[in-house]
Amino acid sequence: DGGITQSPKYLFRKEGQNVTLSCEQNLNHDAMYWYRQDPGQGLRLIYYSQIVNDFQKGDIAEGYSVSREKKESFPLTVTSAQKNPTAFYLCASSIVPGLDEQFFGPGTRLTVL
Amino acid sequence: QKEVEQNSGPLSVPEGAIASLNCTYSDRGSQSFFWYRQYSGKSPELIMFIYSNGDKEDGRFTAQLNKASQYVSLLIRDSQPSDSATYLCAVKTTDDMRFGAGTRLTVKP
Numbered sequence: 449d450g451g452i453t454q455s456p457k458y459l460f461r462k463e464g465q466n467v468t469l470s471c472e473q474n475l476n477h478d479a480m481y482w483y484r485q486d487p488g489q490g491l492r493l494i495y496y497s498q499i500v501n502d503f504q505k506g507d508i509a510e511g512y513s514v515s516r517e518k519k520e521s522f523p524l525t526v527t528s529a530q531k532n533p534t535a536f537y538l539c540a541s542s543i544v545p546g547l548d549e550q551f552f553g554p555g556t557r558l559t560v561l
Numbered sequence: 562q563k564e565v566e567q568n569s570g571p572l573s574v575p576e577g578a579i580a581s582l583n584c585t586y587s588d589r590g591s592q593s594f595f596w597y598r599q600y601s602g603k604s605p606e607l608i609m610f611i612y613s614n615g616d617k618e619d620g621r622f623t624a625q626l627n628k629a630s631q632y633v634s635l636l637i638r639d640s641q642p643s644d645s646a647t648y649l650c651a652v653k654t655t656d657d658m659r660f661g662a663g664t665r666l667t668v669k670p
Contacts, residue, residue, distance in 0.1 A: 483660075488569065490649070490660035491605075506657075538604055548593040548653050552604040 451475065452553035454539050459558045461526070461533065469524045469556045471539035480522035481540040481550060484508060491538065497522055526558065534560045563588040563654045567661035575669050580637040582664050584650030587631070593653040594626055594633045599663065600646045609635060640668040 452473045461467045471480065479498050483491040493506030497516040511530025516522050526533045536557050540550040564587040574580045582596075593612050597605035611617045611624040611633065623636040633652075637644055647663040 488662055490565065490662045493657065548595065548658070549607060549610065550651075550658065551607065555604045557602075 452539060452541055452551060454537075454553040454556050456556060457554065459556055461558060461560050463560060464528045466525055466527050467558065469526065469537055469539075469558070471522045471524065471553055473520055473522075473541045473553075475541060475543075475551070476519070477541035477551075478519070478544050479542045480516070481542075482506075482512070482514065482522070482524045483538040483540065485536040485538060485555075494524065494537075533558055563591075563652075563656070563659055565650055565652050565659045565661040567648075567650050567664045569662060570665040571667050572664055573667045573669060574640050576640060576642060578640050578668075580640045580644065580666055580668070582635040582637075582648050582650075582666065584633045584635075584652075584661055585631055586633070586650075586652045586654075586659070588652070588654040588659075589628075589631065590655040591628075591631075591652045592655075594624070595651040595653075596622075596624060596635045597649040597651060597660075598646045599649055605649055637666075640666075642668050642670050644668050 455470045481496040482494040492508050495514040497503035513525045538555045539553040542550045566585045596609040598608050599605045609624045611626045617624045621638045625634045645668050647665045649663045650661040652659050
């Protein structure tokens with residue numbers, strides 16, 4: 449089955465810890481995205497990547513880091529510098545950069561204890 | 562800031578009725594418009610997209626776009642309880658994709 453997978457589904461972090469959220473796709477999509485969703489707010493873009501070994505900051509990149517070493521993988525690290533990391537994190541992909549339709553993975557719910 | 566606005570709801574309709582969801586956007590250069598459905602605790606699922614002024618129908622769903630008024634809507638005919646979800650409007654602006662906060666729809670049996 450083609451699709452986007454994210455792991456883990458739920459993640460708990462202690463303050464001061466870095467955690468890495470996994471995102472993998474086997475759709476052969478060039479572009480991948482990370483969004484954050486908070487209750488009552490729209491999706492906010494953290495980082496996006498249009499091609500391997502290249503990525504750009506979105507609206508709320510502070511406290512996050514990413515890598516794109518392989519086309520199918522786009523992990524997100526939530527660092528201790530992110531002051532309010534508790535949220536629902538969504539990874540998405542699109543066939544080519546700038547092509548409109550984005551498809552989402554199932555999400556990771558991160559809670560800081 | 563390029564904004565996408567939606568009424569947060571909740572919008573409640575009886576089963577079998579037409580649900581009307583609305584979205585306005587600020588960037589006149591916006592090119593493409595999308596509706597996503599998001600069930601509680603799940604990720605958004607693309608259900609409709611529209612690029613040109615007018616109506617686009619897909620089964621029980623109709624998307625309507627009016628670029629002059631910067632307005633896009635989603636109509637759901639013969640609403641079912643399984644349609645109960647949050648509906649996100651997304652707009653491709655001149656620079657990026659912007660999402661609204663969503664409208665929560667409840668269809669009562």
